[in-house]
Amino acid sequence: MRRNGWLNFAAAGTTAVSLFVLGISILLIVNANYIAKTVESNVEIMVYLEEGLKDEGVEALRMQIMRLPGVKEARFISKEEALASLERQMGKGSQLRESLGGTNPLPDAYKVRTVEPRQVVSTAAAINRLAGVEKVRYGQGVVEKLFRLTYWVRAVSFGVMGFFGLCAVFLIATTIRLTMYARRREISIMKYVGATDWFVRWPFLLEGIILGGGGALAAIGVLYFSYSFLAAKIQAALAFFPLVNERSVLLQLFEGLLTAGVGLGVIGSYISVHRYLRV
Amino acid sequence: MIQLYNVSKFYPKGIKALSGVTLQIEKGEFVFIVGPSGAGKSTLIKLIFREELPTKGQIYIKGRSIVRMKPREVPYLRRQIGIVFQDFRLLPDRTVFENVAFAMQVVGAGRAEIKRRVPEVLRLAGLTDRTQMYPRQLSGGEQQRVAIARALVNKPVLLIADEPTGNLDLDTSWEIINCLQEINQRGTTVLIATHAREIVDTLRQRVIALDRGKVVRDEYRGAYAHAT
Numbered sequence: 355m356r357r358n359g360w361l362n363f364a365a366a367g368t369t370a371v372s373l374f375v376l377g378i379s380i381l382l383i384v385n386a387n388y389i390a391k392t393v394e395s396n397v398e399i400m401v402y403l404e405e406g407l408k409d410e411g412v413e414a415l416r417m418q419i420m421r422l423p424g425v426k427e428a429r430f431i432s433k434e435e436a437l438a439s440l441e442r443q444m445g446k447g448s449q450l451r452e453s454l455g456g457t458n459p460l461p462d463a464y465k466v467r468t469v470e471p472r473q474v475v476s477t478a479a480a481i482n483r484l485a486g487v488e489k490v491r492y493g494q495g496v497v498e499k500l501f502r503l504t505y506w507v508r509a510v511s512f513g514v515m516g517f518f519g520l521c522a523v524f525l526i527a528t529t530i531r532l533t534m535y536a537r538r539r540e541i542s543i544m545k546y547v548g549a550t551d552w553f554v555r556w557p558f559l560l561e562g563i564i565l566g567g568g569g570a571l572a573a574i575g576v577l578y579f580s581y582s583f584l585a586a587k588i589q590a591a592l593a594f595f596p597l598v599n600e601r602s603v604l605l606q607l608f609e610g611l612l613t614a615g616v617g618l619g620v621i622g623s624y625i626s627v628h629r630y631l632r633v
Numbered sequence: 634m635i636q637l638y639n640v641s642k643f644y645p646k647g648i649k650a651l652s653g654v655t656l657q658i659e660k661g662e663f664v665f666i667v668g669p670s671g672a673g674k675s676t677l678i679k680l681i682f683r684e685e686l687p688t689k690g691q692i693y694i695k696g697r698s699i700v701r702m703k704p705r706e707v708p709y710l711r712r713q714i715g716i717v718f719q720d721f722r723l724l725p726d727r728t729v730f731e732n733v734a735f736a737m738q739v740v741g742a743g744r745a746e747i748k749r750r751v752p753e754v755l756r757l758a759g760l761t762d763r764t765q766m767y768p769r770q771l772s773g774g775e776q777q778r779v780a781i782a783r784a785l786v787n788k789p790v791l792l793i794a795d796e797p798t799g800n801l802d803l804d805t806s807w808e809i810i811n812c813l814q815e816i817n818q819r820g821t822t823v824l825i826a827t828h829a830r831e832i833v834d835t836l837r838q839r840v841i842a843l844d845r846g847k848v849v850r851d852e853y854r855g856a857y858a859h860a861t
């Protein structure tokens with residue numbers, strides 16, 4: 355073990371890097387989903403109707419909207435209501451109605467919600483094609499960007515993680531092979547005196563588990579401290595910005611990473627043990 | 634105890650290490666295997682403890698075919714066979730006691746059993762005052778006796794030695810052979826491959842002579858070479 359210290363370090367280190375990347379990407383994805391959920395109310399679709407649409411047309415449009423896949427509700431907001439809410443937003447002292455001279459330039463509208471936040475983009479596009487719709491607005495592309503981001507995070511991080519994961523398995527296998535080489539005398543004597551295959555193998559599998567598990571623990575440690583640090587910073591700067599910080603979620607993630615690390619260790623050592631410990 | 638029927642072992646490139654060997658060794662025998670270098674002595678030993686499989690033929694140990702034996706049964710076969718090599722094969726970073734105890738740990742013996750049994754075999758091998766020494770502190774003969782103690786510690790029914798005196802002077806060789814004889818007298822079957830002509834000629838035990846992979850002579854009370 356001590357003999358090839360740097361290799362042990364490299365094996366555990368690449369495991370750590372691989373799992374760190376996996377952990378970061380999972381945290382990003384979890385948070386993106388979480389943000390999407392909590393800003394769901396902000397990602398309603400505002401559907402502005404054409405000027406002078408008849409009541410039947412308004413009702414027909416509602417039916418058409420409701421028939422689209424993923425639509426949860428469509429609430430009608432008359433131009434009167436819109437003006438009233440605008441007035442409320444601007445404050446009592448404003449002379450909105452007076453300055454408009456009794457006219458109301460605001461259009462009638464539907465406020466549409468989807469079952470899943472990610473359906474907003476496609477639903478908005480579909481509504482835009484309906485007759486009687488003047489304009490469609492939703493979250494200024496926030497949702498779209500969020501999901502495009504998570505898509506790329508997923509793709510890139512899985513690639514990077516896969517690469518480091520393979521390196522980790524290779525380095526663990528090499529480390530184990532060197533340990534076996536250093537202990538070849540003991541191994542051959544063990545076989546002569548009648549050790550079972552598993553008796554000879556398990557110390558090497560254990561070494562693999564320690565390397566993989568050690569790497570995982572390192573990754574978890576770094577991940578935990580950097581994430582808590584970042585979460586605190588973000589929370590302080592942008593109080594409204596929601597980040598997952600529930601212990602249960604993090605704990606589940608860390609358990610998963612530890613299992614993955616041990617898994618990499620077992621795979622790596624099994625490769626060497628299987629190849630070089632034949633009786 | 635050991636039966637070989639028409640056993641051949643061919644290595645790649647047409648090397649016939651053994652061809653058509655048939656022989657039987659009974660329980661409690663003391664047997665020398667002799668022959669010139671390359672005759673197939675080591676190959677025969679490797680076949681018996683199933684380090685190698687024969688190309689042809691059958692080998693039985695205590696009535697069981699070790700050719701048809703499943704790989705996972707091999708460790709249990711080896712626990713019944715003690716093996717000693719010319720180069721001792723001790724672990725340099727372990728004491729005499731630990732080297733012998735290692736063989737018991739490997740087969741899952743308990744601590745109490747090890748504490749009781751190891752001094753027993755070390756006494757038999759005449760190493761009682763060497764138990765805490767390391768192999769490099771011992772003479773060649775002493776190292777070989779440690780190897781014999783290790784081979785014996787799990788109470789095998791058969792002890793095989795491949796040139797156990799190959800690295801030792803004549804006096805020390807006698808020491809080792811006497812030790813092996815004593816083990817034989819306690820009931821263990823002993824099989825020794827050797828070039829030690831004087832010893833074989835003096836002891837007049839069973840001698841199996843190999844030459845170019847064939848048994849050319851098998852005599853009780855035999856000598857190293859043909860009686861002329």
Ligand SMILES: Nc1ncnc2c1ncn2[C@@H]1O[C@H](COP(=O)(O)OP(=O)(O)OP(=O)(O)O)[C@@H](O)[C@H]1O
Nearest residue numbers: 644645648649650669670671672673674675676677
């Ligand atoms: N693993 C192997 N691969 C190829 N050829 C081998 C192998 N082992 C032994 N041989 C060949 O088989 C023949 C018999 O070898 P073996 O080691 O049995 O002889 P030996 O009687 O023990 O000789 P020595 O007295 O020198 O120890 C030799 O020609 C040897 O070169």
Ligand SMILES: [Mg+2]
Nearest residue numbers: 674675676795
């Ligand atoms: Mg030989």
